[in-house]
Amino acid sequence: xxxxxxxxxxxxxxxxxxxSVTCKPLKRAKCGPDQGVNGPxxxxxxxxxxxxxxxxxxxxxxxxxxxDPRVKDSGxxxxxxxxxxxxxxxKTKALVxxxxxxxxxxxxxxxxxxxxxxxxxxxxxxxxVDRSTPEDTLGPNDSLVYLKxxxxxxxxxxxxxxxQELFTRDILLQVLxxxxxxxxxxxxxxxxxxxxxxxxxxxxxxVAGCHIQDPQVSGWLLDPTNPSSCYPDLLNxxxxxxxxxxxxxxxxxxxxxxxxxxxxxxxxxxxxxLQSQGLWELYSDMELSMISVLAAMExxxxxxxxxxxxxxxxxxxxxxxxxxxxxxxxxxxxxxxTSNTQLRTVLFEKLCLHKxxxxxxxxxxxxxxxQSTSEAALLQLQDLHPLPKIxxxxxxxxxxxxxFVDGSFSTTHQNYVSSTWYQTSSVTGxxxxxxxxxxxxxxxxxxxxxxxxxxxxxxxxxxxxxRAMFISQEGWTFLAADFCQVELRLLAHLSSDPELxxxxxxxxxxxxxxxxxxxxxxxxxxxxxxxxxxAKRIVYSVVYGAGRERLSGILGVSAEQASRFQDSFLQTYKxxxxxxxxxxxxxxxxxxxxxxxxxxxxxxNINAPDWGIRMxxxxxxxxxxxxxxxADLCKMAMIRIFKLVxxxxxxxxxxxxxxxxxxxxxxxxxxxxxxxxxxxxxxxxLQHIDHLGVHLKVPLKVAVFSGKSWGSMSELNIPPMSPSLxx
Numbered sequence: 001x002x003x004x005x006x007x008x009x010x011x012x013x014x015x016x017x018x019x020s021v022t023c024k025p026l027k028r029a030k031c032g033p034d035q036g037v038n039g040p041x042x043x044x045x046x047x048x049x050x051x052x053x054x055x056x057x058x059x060x061x062x063x064x065x066x067x068d069p070r071v072k073d074s075g076x077x078x079x080x081x082x083x084x085x086x087x088x089x090x091k092t093k094a095l096v097x098x099x100x101x102x103x104x105x106x107x108x109x110x111x112x113x114x115x116x117x118x119x120x121x122x123x124x125x126x127x128x129v130d131r132s133t134p135e136d137t138l139g140p141n142d143s144l145v146y147l148k149x150x151x152x153x154x155x156x157x158x159x160x161x162x163x164q165e166l167f168t169r170d171i172l173l174q175v176l177x178x179x180x181x182x183x184x185x186x187x188x189x190x191x192x193x194x195x196x197x198x199x200x201x202x203x204x205x206x207v208a209g210c211h212i213q214d215p216q217v218s219g220w221l222l223d224p225t226n227p228s229s230c231y232p233d234l235l236n237x238x239x240x241x242x243x244x245x246x247x248x249x250x251x252x253x254x255x256x257x258x259x260x261x262x263x264x265x266x267x268x269x270x271x272x273x274l275q276s277q278g279l280w281e282l283y284s285d286m287e288l289s290m291i292s293v294l295a296a297m298e299x300x301x302x303x304x305x306x307x308x309x310x311x312x313x314x315x316x317x318x319x320x321x322x323x324x325x326x327x328x329x330x331x332x333x334x335x336x337x338t339s340n341t342q343l344r345t346v347l348f349e350k351l352c353l354h355k356x357x358x359x360x361x362x363x364x365x366x367x368x369x370x371q372s373t374s375e376a377a378l379l380q381l382q383d384l385h386p387l388p389k390i391x392x393x394x395x396x397x398x399x400x401x402x403x404f405v406d407g408s409f410s411t412t413h414q415n416y417v418s419s420t421w422y423q424t425s426s427v428t429g430x431x432x433x434x435x436x437x438x439x440x441x442x443x444x445x446x447x448x449x450x451x452x453x454x455x456x457x458x459x460x461x462x463x464x465x466x467r468a469m470f471i472s473q474e475g476w477t478f479l480a481a482d483f484c485q486v487e488l489r490l491l492a493h494l495s496s497d498p499e500l501x502x503x504x505x506x507x508x509x510x511x512x513x514x515x516x517x518x519x520x521x522x523x524x525x526x527x528x529x530x531x532x533x534x535a536k537r538i539v540y541s542v543v544y545g546a547g548r549e550r551l552s553g554i555l556g557v558s559a560e561q562a563s564r565f566q567d568s569f570l571q572t573y574k575x576x577x578x579x580x581x582x583x584x585x586x587x588x589x590x591x592x593x594x595x596x597x598x599x600x601x602x603x604x605n606i607n608a609p610d611w612g613i614r615m616x617x618x619x620x621x622x623x624x625x626x627x628x629x630x631a632d633l634c635k636m637a638m639i640r641i642f643k644l645v646x647x648x649x650x651x652x653x654x655x656x657x658x659x660x661x662x663x664x665x666x667x668x669x670x671x672x673x674x675x676x677x678x679x680x681x682x683x684x685x686l687q688h689i690d691h692l693g694v695h696l697k698v699p700l701k702v703a704v705f706s707g708k709s710w711g712s713m714s715e716l717n718i719p720p721m722s723p724s725l726x727x
Contacts, residue, residue: 061104061252062120062148068253070137071122071144074171075164082167085145089174092125094181096260099190100146104252107185108259111230118193121147121168123175124260137257144257147171149197169198176210183267185231187214188423191295204296204654208646211288215263218270220424221279221287224601227424231259235266238273281692282598286632287423289639293655294421294431296642300654300666301416302438305709308469309405315464316401319448323394330387337394340373346387347373353381353388361559363549376550396446404441404466417470419657428624429599429631431658438657438664441466445711468711477672477706479653480713481679482662483637484701485511486630487543490596493697494625497575504698512536519572538569542576543626545619580622587621595628597636597692633700634661637683644678651675664710676704676716 066073077085089095098106100120127141138144147168172194175182184190191207219234220227228234239262274280328334331350335342348354348371354362362380363372371377375395381388419433426432433439445465472478488511492500503514510524516535517524534555541551552562570577587593592602601624605617638658645651653675657664663683667675683702688695707713 061100062146064250064253065100065120065122065146065256068250070257071146071253074145074147074167077167086167086170086174088125088143089123089145089171090178092127092180093129094126094183094264095175095178096124096126096264097175097182097184097190098122098256098260098263099149099186099193106256106259107189108231108256108263110232118149120149121172121190121193122256122260123147123171124257124264126264129181139261144260145171149193169201172198173202173206176207182210182212183264184212184214185234185263186216187212188291188295188298188421191292192298195295195299199299204299205646207292207295208642210292211284212291213267213271213288214291215267215270216424217287217291218267218274218283221283221599222270222273222277224424224427224429224599225603231263235262238269239266277600278598279600285692286597286635286639289642290423290431290635293638293642294423297421297655297657298418300656301418302470302656302666302710303416303473305469305471306415312464312466312469313401313405315448315462316397316405319397320394320401323390323397327387327390327394330385330390337391338398343373343391344371347371347381351385351387353384356384357381361549376552376554379554380552397448400442400446400464400466404436405469421658426631427601428627429595429635430627430660431631431635433657439659443467465711468709470710472666472708475669476666477669477708478710478713479665479667479672479676479679479716480662480705481637481665481676481683482703482705483630483634483683484703486633486661486700487626488515488539489696489698489700490626490629490633491539491543491576491579494596494629495573495575495579496697497573497579499573500576501697507699507701512539515539519569534565535569538565541566542569542580543623545623583622583625584618587618593621593625595625595632596694596696597629597632597689599628599632601628630661633686634658634663636686636689638663640682640686641679644682651678667706672706673716673718676706676718680704680718 065071066075072085074082074085098108098121099118100106100122102117102119105116106122123145125143125145126139128139148164149168176191176194190212191210194202195204195207215234216228216231219238228237271280274283324337327337331346333346333350335346337343354371357380363374363377364370365372373391375392378388378392382392417436419438420435422432422434442465445463445468448462448464449459488500489504491497492504499518503509503511503518506514510532512532512535513524513527516527516531519535519538520527520531537551537554540546541554546554548559548563548566551566552559555562555565557565570580583593587603587606591604591606592600594600601620603617603621605613606621608614608617638655641663642655645653651671653665653667653671655663656666663679665675665679680702684700686694687698687700704716704718705713706716
């Protein structure tokens with residue numbers, strides 16, 4: 001049986017009505033070997049040696065939990081009781097868990113702050129899996145245990161403190177290595193917390209095989225367009241339970257107990273829905289595995305060159321001031337460059353640039369239908385006056401400084417940063433990142449002209465690369481593996497267009513040069529760099545459903561020219577147009593579309609009477625099939641490599657970032673070439689995934705790069721190694 005897949009006894013229970021659903025425990029793999037990770041993240045208050053302001057709220061909830069007769073406080077157990085508890089955790093039919101936070105909330109309350117500090121873990125040990133949810137009492141043979149999750153400084157530790165921390169660690173190890181059902185809302189936070197608190201004793205490799213059922217993930221899979229932001233919303237959406245007002249003391253404990261039982265039942269209902277909608281394999285084989293991958297990613301740190309970060313921030317700040325002055329001179333007046341209202345006044349009331357746009361339909365704002373100051377509008381205006389180009393450069397420099405350089409400063413702890421990775425924020429299945437958002441860091445360096453104030457001295461051009469400020473640890477190297485043109489390859493597979501398929505028969509060919517050659521009807525030698533860039537932009541405008549106005553802004557041509565480019569491209573690749581129409585027709589008929597691995601997006605507006613709304617849904621349908629399939633492939637690559645490394649006693653490489661089609665690892669210097677071959681061969685082998693019925697008509701190509709900083713990576717040309725040497 002495939003690990004994580006629901007056994008037949010559980011499948012039978014899915015045929016019952018939702019109110020009576022139960023599910024037998026799912027089989028999961030045992031956890032891998034041990035290896036150390038970085039230590040816990042500290043809250044701002046802890047880092048400064050201050051007591052958090054919300055300590056009293058946490059104390060109230062902790063005191064209420066530990067004094068409630070329904071809850072066993074692990075801190076008050078004697079050695080024999082602890083041994084019995086460890087055995088019970090291993091044998092109980094189902095565990096339902098929630099983290100307790102310092103502000104007196106749990107994971108089952110309204111959405112918590114991103115940086116909320118954890119102070120404890122509450123575990124419901126459920127033996128009667130058929131029992132309906134009690135309001136505030138424990139079921140027969142069920143029990144609750146509260147584990148304190150707070151570090152005691154080494155100087156203050158006594159023997160009982162050390163003993164308690166060891167017991168908590170052992171309980172967590174039991175939870176992570178169970179073969180029976182474990183349920184936790186936002187399970188990634190639980191795994192990350194375990195790694196942060198017990199990093200010296202608990203390796204990230206030990207969470208690699210843990211499949212904890214997470215209703216947040218299953219609820220998102222069922223409705224990725226409208227995922228619930230917190231547990232009460234998810235519960236109300238699927239169980240129609242009225243929202244309860246947060247309580248204090250004993251009533252709060254009763255709410256938490258009731259919440260754990262409702263979480264268990266909700267999980268069973270969602271499992272039933274996943275099974276009935278054909279999403280169970282995707283959930284159990286892919287998305288549950290991703291929870292461990294992301295938790296491990298968050299436990300790894302990316303080191304930062306803080307001096308380079310400071311120099312770059314100062315340089316960008318000086319450039320911003322220079323661009324502001326240039327904008328004021330070009331406009332003939334002082335105005336707030338960051339104000340769209342003031343910029344609109346200058347561009348369209350004073351300079352009247354919209355009146356000089358021949359054959360160009362400038363975009364308007366959505367709500368007030370005023371002239372837009374968006375990037376697309378400025379791109380169309382940039383040849384008419386110097387100001388739009390200055391504003392475009394200002395925005396680019398300002399975004400890099402505020403979001404990536406200064407943003408990295410604000411999230412830097414000592415000399416490293418660590419993103420928060422989100423599994424359920426994208427409708428296409430893509431992973432996203434925040435604080436900082438590594439995925440939005442520009443791939444290409446930025447050329448900045450430093451103005452000289454000495455007469456006769458030429459202006460100095462400085463290259464700024466935000467990625468260059470992220471550096472590998474001593475003795476380690478960054479290694480990036482990138483799926484080459486994965487969306488275009490998927491488009492060729494999905495459409496079966498013979499001309500597109502022919503492009504990929506030559507693995508050494510420049511794909512976009514060949515594409516431009518076919519489209520333009522010229523030899524490859526006659527293709528200009530502009531032709532190549534146009535072909536690249538046009539094919540992705542087809543994939544992402546960009547309209548002619550958007551494409552015209554990107555290419556710097558009129559909307560009519562952009563429309564002709566798209567039409568001529570689709571005339572050249574007729575099967576691509578047929579695939580688009582076929583996808584739209586299927587969506588009109590069934591109301592949803594699927595990725596190559598069965599990911600689903602329902603589009604309720606696909607048959608809307610309003611033409612604009614209906615067209616948007618049609619574009620979303622095509623985009624989802626291609627981009628959702630690319631997300632599937634990237635996730636499967638992350639999971640397979642994660643499992644290979646975690647099951648190996650020699651490999652120590654760690655995944656530190658995912659950038660859509662690119663995976664970024666940190667690898668020991670001595671293992672770079674060996675690991676590069678392992679990563680490349682594993683990713684390219686995903687052309688065929690037998691158990692999911694995936695057989696792509698085109699090969700997958702992966703480029704591998706390495707370097708000591710993220711901004712100075714060079715491509716590795718490594719001959720394939722013998723399979724016996726891969727691990």
